[in-house]
Amino acid sequence: MSKTTRILTVDDSASMRALLNHALTSQGFDVAQAEDGEVALEWLALNEVDVVITDINMPRLDGFGLIEKLRAGNRHRDRPILVLTTESSEEKKTRARSAGATGWIVKPFDPEKLVAAVRRVAH
Amino acid sequence: MTPEEIQGIFFVECEESLAAAEQGLAQCKAGTQEADTINAIFRAVHSIKGGAGAFGYEALQAFTHVFETLLSDVRENLVPLTPTLIDLLLRALDVLADHVTAARESGTAPEDAALLRELEGAMANAVGQACAAAPTAPEPIASPPFDDEDELTSDFDLDMMLNDLAAAPPIDEAMAAEAPDGWQVHLRPHAGAMRNGGEPILLLRELVALGAECRECDISAVPSLDDFDPHQGYLGWTYIVPDDVSESAVRDIFDFVGDDCPIAMGPGATIPPTQIDKPKAAPVIAAAPLAAVAPSPVAKPVAAPAVAVPAAPSVEAAAEPAVQASNPAPGSAPPAAPAPGQSIRIDLIKLDKLIDTVGELVIAQAMLAQRLQTEGIQSNEELTLLEGLTRDIQESAMSIRAQPxxxxxxxxxxxxxxxxxxxxxxxxxxxxxxxxxxxxxxxxxxxxxxxxxxxxxxxxxxxxxxxxxxxxxxxxxxxxxxxxxxxxxxxxxxxxxxxxxxxxxxxxxxxxxxxxxxxxxxxxxxxxxxxxxxxxxxxxxxxxxxxxxxxxxxxxxxxxxxxxxxxxxxxxxxxxxxxxxxxLTLAISDGMIVKVGDQTLVIPLTHVVESLRPDPKDVQGLGANRQMLNVRGRFIPVVSVGDAVGAHDAINMPHEGVLIVVDTESAGQAALLVDNIWDQRQFVIKSLDTHYRNVDGVAGATILGDGRVALILNVDTLVASAVARGMGLEAA
Incomplete structure (x- = not known):
C-alpha cells in the first residue's frame, strides 16, 4: 500500500494495549494508544487515523459510547471501527453492529486474525 | 517490547485489578457501595480474564470466567447482593489471587472445583447456567489462509474496481451450474454493508485473494443515472471458489457484514435479490436482527439455498438504531462516572535517574549558597528563589515515586x-x-x-x-x-x-x-x-x-x-x-555530620539515641585500652570513630569530645566518640561499591554543601567489629 495504515487502539488494560501494539506494529501498522473512550475522543479530535480498535468494557466512556459519539460526528461517520469482544455469539455481533461497529475481534485474539480483520476494513 | 515485558505489565495489572476488586467488595461489605462499585469489581475480574486468555493461562481464564458470569448477574440485578454472597465473592477473590500467583510463578493452580460449584450455584439461573459457564475457548474457526496479503491492502482505485466488475463476461446458466473446478458463492451487498465504515469492495478482494474468480456480475438492478444513488447496493455477484477453500473461510470474510451482504452457496443457489431503499430515505438501513444466513450443513455440495432475505420495510427498521444507541450497553460505565486522574507508566530506572539528578541539584544549590556566603553575598533574592524552586522540584520528584x-x-x-x-x-x-x-x-x-x-x-x-x-x-x-x-x-x-x-x-x-x-x-x-x-x-x-x-x-x-x-x-x-x-523516601536520609580529626563523616540519624559531652567520671577504663560510658547507671562501650576510620589528630579522650549514643542491631548500644557535631541535614546516599568497592563500616558516601565527599558510617558493622576487638568483653 502506498502509505502506512494508522490505527488507534483503545483499551483500559495496558497489557492488552501492549499486545495489540506488538501484533500490529510488527506488521508495519502505525499504532497509537488510548486508555479509554474519553482519551480516544480527545486524541481523535486532533489526529487522523484509518482504523479504530476499541475494547467495550472501559471506565469513563466505554467502547459503544465511543462509537456512538464518533458516528454522530461527520469526521468519523465512515471510519472503520473494530470492537474487541470476548464472545462471538450472534447476539453480541448484532449488538456490535447496531452500535455502529464495522467489525469485531474476538479476545483472546490470534495476531494473524487481528491483522486480517484490520485489512478487511482498512479503506 | 518483548512478550515477557508485556506479561510483566499484565501481572502488574492483575495486582491493581485484585486491589480494586478487594476495595470494591470491602465497600459492599461495609454497605457503602456506589452505583459504579459492582461495575468496577466486574471490570477488574473481566480485565484479568482478558489477559489470562491472551497469555494462555487457561486455569486462570476458566476461573475468572465463572467469577465474571456471577458478577455479571449481580450487576444486572439478577442476583441479590446478600452478605452471604459478598463473603462468597471475597473467597472467590482470594482464590483468584492464588490463581494469579500460580500463573505468574508457573506454580500449580489452586484447587477451585468446590468454589466453582458454589459460584455456579449462586448464579441467577443456577441450572441452565452450568452449561453456559463453560470457558469461552476461542471458537476453532480455521483462519482464512491469505496467499497474497498485498492484494488485499492495495489502494482503492477505480481501475481495479472496474476490473473486478468486468472480471468475466456473463456466461451460460448451464455452464455455470456445472462449475467444474470449484464451487459457487453468490452475494449481494445491500446499502447497509457500506454503513459503519464498511467497504464491500474489500470483501470481494479478499475473496479473490482466496483464489475465487468472478463468474457473473448482476447489473440488472442498476438504474438510470438520474435515479442512481451511490449509497445503494445495486450489484450482485457469483464467484467460483476453488475446492480447497472451505465454506467457513468464505463465511468468515462476510462475518462483519452479516445480512447486510447476504451470501448463498451451492449449485442450486442464486444471487440474492436486491434490497433498494426509496431514494432519500433514511441514510442507513438497520440490520434486521438474526435474520442471518442459516448455519450451513456440513456437506457443502448440498448446501440449501440458504438465504433469508430480510423483508422488513426500511421505515420500520430505521427506528431501531435510535433505540439501540440510547442504550449502548447495559451495565456500561455511565459517562458521568468519577474520572480517575490520567496516568502514564514510567520505567522505574528512568525515575530513579531523575531523583538521583535532583539529589545532585540539591547539593549543587547548597554548594552555591555556601560559595556565595564565603564571597560575602549572603542574602539575595535570586538565591532564595532558587532555593524555593529546588525544594519544589525535589518534593515533586519524590512525590512521583510516592504511592498511597x-x-x-x-x-x-x-x-x-x-x-x-x-x-x-x-x-x-x-x-x-x-x-x-x-x-x-x-x-x-x-x-x-x-x-x-x-x-x-x-x-x-x-x-x-x-x-x-x-x-x-x-x-x-x-x-x-x-x-x-x-x-x-x-x-x-x-x-x-x-x-x-x-x-x-x-x-x-x-x-x-x-x-x-x-x-x-x-x-x-x-x-x-x-x-x-x-x-x-x-x-x-x-x-x-x-x-x-x-x-x-x-x-x-x-x-x-x-x-x-x-x-x-x-x-x-x-x-x-x-x-x-x-x-518518606530511601533516596534521602537524615544524618548527623561529625568531625573526627581530619575527617568529616555522616552518622545516619536512625541510629542516634542521644549525644552528650560526658563528665570525666562517667567514663571508666576497662582493661588496657577499653572504656565504658555510664549512661544513667548503665554501662555501654565507647567506640572511638577516629581509631576505627584511621583519622589523624582525632580527640581520644572522651571528656574532650562528644559521645553519640547509637542503637545497633547486633551489639546493643554504644557510644561513638567524635570531636564535635558539625551539622544535621538531609543527604543523598551514593553507593560506594558502584564507584569503588564495598568497605566495612562504611554505608556509602555523600557530597557535602562545600563539595567535599563525606563517608556515611555503617554504624552496625563499625560498632560490631570494634566491640569484637575489645577482647570479648561484653557490656553489662
Whole structure:
C-alpha cells in the first residue's frame, strides 16, 4: 500500500494495549494508544487515523459510547471501527453492529486474525 | 517490547485489578457501595480474564470466567447482593489471587472445583447456567489462509474496481451450474454493508485473494443515472471458489457484514435479490436482527439455498438504531462516572535517574549558597528563589515515586480472613489515612513486616471470643491500622484491643532463654522491647500463624533496613500498639555530620539515641585500652570513630569530645566518640561499591554543601567489629 495504515487502539488494560501494539506494529501498522473512550475522543479530535480498535468494557466512556459519539460526528461517520469482544455469539455481533461497529475481534485474539480483520476494513 | 515485558505489565495489572476488586467488595461489605462499585469489581475480574486468555493461562481464564458470569448477574440485578454472597465473592477473590500467583510463578493452580460449584450455584439461573459457564475457548474457526496479503491492502482505485466488475463476461446458466473446478458463492451487498465504515469492495478482494474468480456480475438492478444513488447496493455477484477453500473461510470474510451482504452457496443457489431503499430515505438501513444466513450443513455440495432475505420495510427498521444507541450497553460505565486522574507508566530506572539528578541539584544549590556566603553575598533574592524552586522540584520528584499506603492496607482484609478461619478470632479492621503517600520501595518492603505484625496482633494480642466476653469486651477484636505524615516522616500504627503484653511471661521467657540476667532491673519498656530480641517467642505452642520461624527481631530488622524505627506501647488488658516511624523516601536520609580529626563523616540519624559531652567520671577504663560510658547507671562501650576510620589528630579522650549514643542491631548500644557535631541535614546516599568497592563500616558516601565527599558510617558493622576487638568483653 502506498502509505502506512494508522490505527488507534483503545483499551483500559495496558497489557492488552501492549499486545495489540506488538501484533500490529510488527506488521508495519502505525499504532497509537488510548486508555479509554474519553482519551480516544480527545486524541481523535486532533489526529487522523484509518482504523479504530476499541475494547467495550472501559471506565469513563466505554467502547459503544465511543462509537456512538464518533458516528454522530461527520469526521468519523465512515471510519472503520473494530470492537474487541470476548464472545462471538450472534447476539453480541448484532449488538456490535447496531452500535455502529464495522467489525469485531474476538479476545483472546490470534495476531494473524487481528491483522486480517484490520485489512478487511482498512479503506 | 518483548512478550515477557508485556506479561510483566499484565501481572502488574492483575495486582491493581485484585486491589480494586478487594476495595470494591470491602465497600459492599461495609454497605457503602456506589452505583459504579459492582461495575468496577466486574471490570477488574473481566480485565484479568482478558489477559489470562491472551497469555494462555487457561486455569486462570476458566476461573475468572465463572467469577465474571456471577458478577455479571449481580450487576444486572439478577442476583441479590446478600452478605452471604459478598463473603462468597471475597473467597472467590482470594482464590483468584492464588490463581494469579500460580500463573505468574508457573506454580500449580489452586484447587477451585468446590468454589466453582458454589459460584455456579449462586448464579441467577443456577441450572441452565452450568452449561453456559463453560470457558469461552476461542471458537476453532480455521483462519482464512491469505496467499497474497498485498492484494488485499492495495489502494482503492477505480481501475481495479472496474476490473473486478468486468472480471468475466456473463456466461451460460448451464455452464455455470456445472462449475467444474470449484464451487459457487453468490452475494449481494445491500446499502447497509457500506454503513459503519464498511467497504464491500474489500470483501470481494479478499475473496479473490482466496483464489475465487468472478463468474457473473448482476447489473440488472442498476438504474438510470438520474435515479442512481451511490449509497445503494445495486450489484450482485457469483464467484467460483476453488475446492480447497472451505465454506467457513468464505463465511468468515462476510462475518462483519452479516445480512447486510447476504451470501448463498451451492449449485442450486442464486444471487440474492436486491434490497433498494426509496431514494432519500433514511441514510442507513438497520440490520434486521438474526435474520442471518442459516448455519450451513456440513456437506457443502448440498448446501440449501440458504438465504433469508430480510423483508422488513426500511421505515420500520430505521427506528431501531435510535433505540439501540440510547442504550449502548447495559451495565456500561455511565459517562458521568468519577474520572480517575490520567496516568502514564514510567520505567522505574528512568525515575530513579531523575531523583538521583535532583539529589545532585540539591547539593549543587547548597554548594552555591555556601560559595556565595564565603564571597560575602549572603542574602539575595535570586538565591532564595532558587532555593524555593529546588525544594519544589525535589518534593515533586519524590512525590512521583510516592504511592498511597492503601495498596499495602488493601491486602490486610485477606490476611484477617485467613486468620479468622485458622484461629477462630474474628477481627474488625479500621483503616485510617489510607491515602497517606510514601515511597514505592518503602511500600514494597513494608508488606512483610506489616503482615507479620498483623498476624502477631491477632495471634498473640487479641484474645479468644470467650475470653474477651469474660473480660467485658465485645467478642470481636478490633485492629486499627493508621498512617500519617509527621515532620517529614511517616508514622504507621498497628493497634489491637487485645490483652496487651504479658510482661511477667515475657520476662520469665527472656530469663529462661538467657537474654537477661534473672536479677536484672528492667523497666516496662525494656521488657516490652525484649520481644524484639533474636530468638524470642512467647507463644506457648508454636502456631502456624505467627510461629513461622520468623521472629519479631526480623520485623525490627526489616524496619531498620528501611531507615525506620519500631516502638511498642502496651497496656495490660487494653491492647498493644506498634508504631513504625519510616522515612518518606530511601533516596534521602537524615544524618548527623561529625568531625573526627581530619575527617568529616555522616552518622545516619536512625541510629542516634542521644549525644552528650560526658563528665570525666562517667567514663571508666576497662582493661588496657577499653572504656565504658555510664549512661544513667548503665554501662555501654565507647567506640572511638577516629581509631576505627584511621583519622589523624582525632580527640581520644572522651571528656574532650562528644559521645553519640547509637542503637545497633547486633551489639546493643554504644557510644561513638567524635570531636564535635558539625551539622544535621538531609543527604543523598551514593553507593560506594558502584564507584569503588564495598568497605566495612562504611554505608556509602555523600557530597557535602562545600563539595567535599563525606563517608556515611555503617554504624552496625563499625560498632560490631570494634566491640569484637575489645577482647570479648561484653557490656553489662
Amino acid at each position: 499506603i492503601g495498596s499495602v492496607f488493601s491486602r490486610v482484609p485477606r490476611i484477617l480472613r485467613e486468620l479468622a478461619s485458622s484461629t477462630g478470632k474474628h477481627v474488625n479492621l479500621q483503616l485510617v489515612g489510607e491515602t497517606t503517600e510514601l515511597d514505592k520501595t518503602v511500600i514494597e518492603r513494608l508488606g512483610e513486616p506489616l503482615t507479620h505484625l498483623i498476624r502477631n496482633a491477632v495471634d498473640h494480642g487479641i484474645e479468644k471470643p470467650e475470653d474477651r466476653l469474660a473480660a467485658g469486651k465485645s467478642a470481636e477484636g478490633t485492629l486499627t491500622l493508621a498512617a500519617e505524615h509527621r515532620s517529614g516522616r511517616i508514622l504507621i500504627r498497628i493497634a489491637d484491643d487485645g490483652a496487651g503484653i504479658n510482661r511477667a511471661r515475657v520476662l520469665a521467657k527472656a530469663v529462661e532463654k538467657g537474654l537477661v540476667a534473672p536479677d536484672a532491673q528492667l523497666s516496662k519498656e525494656d521488657i516490652d522491647n525484649l520481644i524484639f530480641a533474636p530468638g524470642f517467642s512467647t507463644a506457648a505452642t508454636i502456631t502456624n500463624v505467627s510461629g513461622r520461624g520468623v521472629g519479631m527481631d526480623v520485623v525490627r530488622q526489616n524496619v531498620k533496613d528501611l531507615g525506620g524505627r519500631i516502638t511498642i506501647e502496651s497496656e495490660e488488658g487494653k491492647g498493644t500498639t506498634f508504631t513504625l516511624t519510616l522515612p
